[in-house]
Amino acid sequence: MLNSNTPGALLSRTSRRSGAKEALEKACHLAAGRQYTQAAQYFEKATALKAGFDALCGKALCMYKTGRLNEALDAAGQAAAAEPSRPEPHFVIGLAQKDAGQYSQAAQSFERAMRMGYERAAALYQRGAANFLAGRLEPAGADFEEVARLRPASAAAFYNLGVVHIHRSSWKEAARCLSRCVRLDPSSAEHYHEMIFRIGQAQAGEEFHFRGHRIKNMLALLADTYCRSLKSVEDSEDEVAGRLARTLAEMSELLSCVRRDPLELDLWDVHDIIEMALLRAAEALATVEVQKVFGADVPGLICDAESLNEAFLNIILNAAEAMGQGGTLTVRTRWDGGSSVRVEFEDTGGGIRAEPLEKVFQFAFTTRAGGTGLGLCQAKRAVEEHRGAISARNVARGAILVVELPLAAAAAERIQETGLRPDLSDDISLFFEGESDVRIETSAGS
Numbered sequence: 001m002l003n004s005n006t007p008g009a010l011l012s013r014t015s016r017r018s019g020a021k022e023a024l025e026k027a028c029h030l031a032a033g034r035q036y037t038q039a040a041q042y043f044e045k046a047t048a049l050k051a052g053f054d055a056l057c058g059k060a061l062c063m064y065k066t067g068r069l070n071e072a073l074d075a076a077g078q079a080a081a082a083e084p085s086r087p088e089p090h091f092v093i094g095l096a097q098k099d100a101g102q103y104s105q106a107a108q109s110f111e112r113a114m115r116m117g118y119e120r121a122a123a124l125y126q127r128g129a130a131n132f133l134a135g136r137l138e139p140a141g142a143d144f145e146e147v148a149r150l151r152p153a154s155a156a157a158f159y160n161l162g163v164v165h166i167h168r169s170s171w172k173e174a175a176r177c178l179s180r181c182v183r184l185d186p187s188s189a190e191h192y193h194e195m196i197f198r199i200g201q202a203q204a205g206e207e208f209h210f211r212g213h214r215i216k217n218m219l220a221l222l223a224d225t226y227c228r229s230l231k232s233v234e235d236s237e238d239e240v241a242g243r244l245a246r247t248l249a250e251m252s253e254l255l256s257c258v259r260r261d262p263l264e265l266d267l268w269d270v271h272d273i274i275e276m277a278l279l280r281a282a283e284a285l286a287t288v289e290v291q292k293v294f295g296a297d298v299p300g301l302i303c304d305a306e307s308l309n310e311a312f313l314n315i316i317l318n319a320a321e322a323m324g325q326g327g328t329l330t331v332r333t334r335w336d337g338g339s340s341v342r343v344e345f346e347d348t349g350g351g352i353r354a355e356p357l358e359k360v361f362q363f364a365f366t367t368r369a370g371g372t373g374l375g376l377c378q379a380k381r382a383v384e385e386h387r388g389a390i391s392a393r394n395v396a397r398g399a400i401l402v403v404e405l406p407l408a409a410a411a412a413e414r415i416q417e418t419g420l421r422p423d424l425s426d427d428i429s430l431f432f433e434g435e436s437d438v439r440i441e442t443s444a445g446s
Contacts, residue, residue, distance in 0.1 A: 020049035027058055036065040053083040060092045064099070072096040087116035094126060103134035121150040125157065132164060140164050155185035159192075166199065175199050267300045270308075270341055270405070274331055277312035284320040285329065293332040298341055301405055303386055308405075311382035314375035315345050315401050322349025322398070340388070343403040351394040360392055376401075 027042035040062035046055035056079035063072035073096045080089035094109030110127035114120055128143030144161040151157055162177030175196050182192045223244035271294050278290060319329050327348040334342040352360055361380040383390045388405040 020046045036062040069096045069100050087113040087118035098130045103130045106130040121147050155181045268305045276309050281316045287325050289328045291330040295333045298333050298335045307382045311379040314379045319347035340406045346400040348397040352399045
């Protein structure tokens, strides 16, 4: 056994230091190339060679990058214990906690890293994300606002600040932030312009919905007062009362076209949804023959059954009105083994009198006297919210409306559901400096 002061012992320590440095350099080189799994193996080797803090800190970040959150937390905790004054481990702990859904703890870890001297903009950026995910919009907005001041060229900071404003329905401020993104990140200008357009739609829809409900409530009160004033049962067929009832129904339909409720997704048999819609339309279909040609092997859909039921109902009612007092409605379902299901509604109502045919899906467009032009508009919106498509074409005796629905529909990217820009964890880099110093550097979403 070697004495600690013998030349052999000194040579052994020198060899270990040299081997640890070599392992650390190799690990950082691999991490720079985003080969985190291999980099973690070299950090493990450096740890075995007593590299200490540097190897543990590098290992923690690589474990985080590869989604091994518990191992990342363990390695970062060991690094923090080895060097209590260094902020890097606490930053990595915050990253792992945020990805593990421990948002409050993550915010505290980022705060601790800042107090210990970690780069403020980067820590604030991550703390803002943790606060946002925890539903704390005020502090999240404050964090991203400060990052935007510290990094005025960071499109990601302004984007995330805009998203926070969107979730707070602060439309003007959100549009201002996204306009700044257009200047800072011209390559993504189309995406930002689309978001600004959708902000305008959301703002207009919110105002319309608010005022529409006030008008509807006033009409309902007027209708109730008028009906109470009728002197006999025979007066229940009064023309004014009928018009008030129809106006209220149209107001409800109009408001449903601008309402944007979140989709409640679940696994459904599309045939069950069609059957529910046909049942609801039974009165309108009283003189119509309904033929159902359902595919035997059609798989289930991940969808919002109520939303699609309403869409199918509007298509069916539209077909029934086109056929008048007689005709045939054929409902077909098909699946060709791909990623979507096809539903067809064919009527014998003489075809669609519109050029181009796609106009029938426009808001308030109608070819019939007394029509509102809202049914097919609502159907189109519901289908597109499921990432589907709807189209129309004329055939010999009538028209066919075709609905294509993906098997696994995701909720639409509605303005209220807009999420933060990803954490940009690939903008967190490892550097090896001097004899043995692994430094973590972040760009805070620049």
